[in-house]
Amino acid sequence: MTAFHATAVDHKALRAYRLGRVREQLRRRDYGGILLYDPLNIRYATDTSNMQVWTLHNAVRYAFIPTEGPITLFDFHGCGHLSAAIEVVDEVRPATGWFYFGAGDEAPNRVQSWADELLDLINQHCGGNHRIAVDKLDPMGVWALEKRQVDIQDGQQVMEIAREIKSELELAAMRESLAACQEGMRRMRDALEPGITENKLWSILHQTNIELGGEWIETRLLTSGPRTNPWFQECGHRVIEKGDLVSFDTDLVGPNGYCSDISRTWLCGGGRPNEEQRRLYAVAREQIRFNIDLMRPGMSFKEFSEKSFKLPEEFLANRYSVVFHGVGLCDEYPGVVYAQDWDHAGYDGMIQEGMTLCVESLVGTEGGRECIKLEEQVLVTAAGAKQLSTYPFEEDWL
Incomplete structure (x- = not known):
């Protein structure tokens, strides 16, 4: 490394x-x-x-x-x-x-x-x-x-x-940050076994980031099992058990001061997720895929909001705050909200070539046991969105 x-x-x-x-x-x-x-x-x-x-x-x-x-x-x-x-x-x-x-x-x-x-x-x-x-x-x-x-x-x-349009030099700096972040994620995945606490698992990402020249992490968003729903609880002393989902959002300021904002959900203890976990994961994965495929330069924020993936009704109460947001030295302009939130929280603008964006998904039923959190970091090119984050999804769950 x-x-x-x-x-x-x-x-x-x-x-x-x-x-x-x-x-x-x-x-x-x-x-x-x-x-x-x-x-x-x-x-x-x-x-x-x-x-x-x-x-x-x-x-x-x-x-x-x-x-x-x-x-x-x-x-x-x-x-x-x-x-x-x-x-x-x-x-x-x-x-x-x-x-x-x-x-x-x-x-x-x-x-x-x-x-x-x-x-x-x-x-x-x-x-x-x-x-x-x-x-x-x-x-x-x-x-x-x-x-x-x-x-x-x-x-x-x-x-x-x-800050919204990134040069090739900025992309090179961001890729170094992403490489450090994803190395930290790999080490977290290796350490994820029943009996580890949320705090200890989260500390591995911090340690790796510092070791590889990174700087700090903006949040503490890693939770397990029933603490994944509702979202935005911070990691704590809970002991992660076999069969728990572990969801996290890196929010990591890495090498060169650039942000790596990636979310994944894993299963603790190996084996196969249960049917409900797989169902939630399939919706979140489809939302990410659909919205990345939809993204084009020249599309307005409002048009994207209106055409973006339609979450089933049962997941709307737990929807994330945005469908995508900008990223550079941290989370940046723009932040594009769901169509349901447009009138009170939306603002218009244009998706442009050279923007780096994070495409978000949070899927879980209100009052349900667990939530799936997924997020990809992408670059807007003339041909559409190109993924910058490369850490794999759980494709064998689908």
Whole structure:
């Protein structure tokens, strides 16, 4: 097995592509620049990473990217050396943290210094354009920038649209993540025997991901037997028994920071699944196959929703939240819902060549013992959807 710490991906070229995508969206909207706090957006735009999970909830790291001009990364104290080899970052400065944990009652004062520093960069590098996109910002920061006549725009839209079309370099990075993820799945399958706990089985995927250069896992979605229904329970200390179904969703951020989002359902203890397990599995497998075959560039989200696989009535109450969603550095735009949910949760758009998507299925009766969870990661090509995930289904159950 390859150790993905030494990646084969050309990260310099990858950075140029991704930064170009961001700036293309800024120009299209006539924005002077973008302020990024979301660590996944910072990663996409600059390819820099520092304590990703911790900085998701501690606002100590941000980046300012002018539409035309030098990029300034504001990093946690003592961390400037982490970006020394990243050519797209022109300057690293210590971040000014004004969230309450870091600033306490001094937050109202520190946010003024923070805003003054940003305004100075905007005045220097944005050509008089004070229309600045921001992805995530607490109210005090919004008020401080607005007081300085900064016209705040929606940066999350900018970044989601920038991230939706993947280059060949991104696909190479994603395939390395998928290879690590699927190696972890193989090790989990080898370890699945009666008597193992859900937590211990799930830990194997984490261990493999870290060993092979991956980063973190977003959820804890592995359950067994009666804990598979209803879905979205997290793995726990339950001992998995012979004859139990084990369903899981990887949600894994692997090598290169790319997400591998695959779901499978297995049977513990060998032998044949019972008739009900096989019946549920056949419906889920057919839903995945049908929806992958349906997918074409140029199809609207609404058209896909209307034409997608029709779950039998008995499974609708337990249907998943989406029929497919985008995937890149994590779950991304778009998210396309079932036709039944369109009026209150749907939004339209277009399936495009170069999108990477995850096609979902969750099948189980309301109040039933078990659910089947399946999911495939695909690339949209001119000819339709091409599978990126390759871990086999339980074809002998069908």
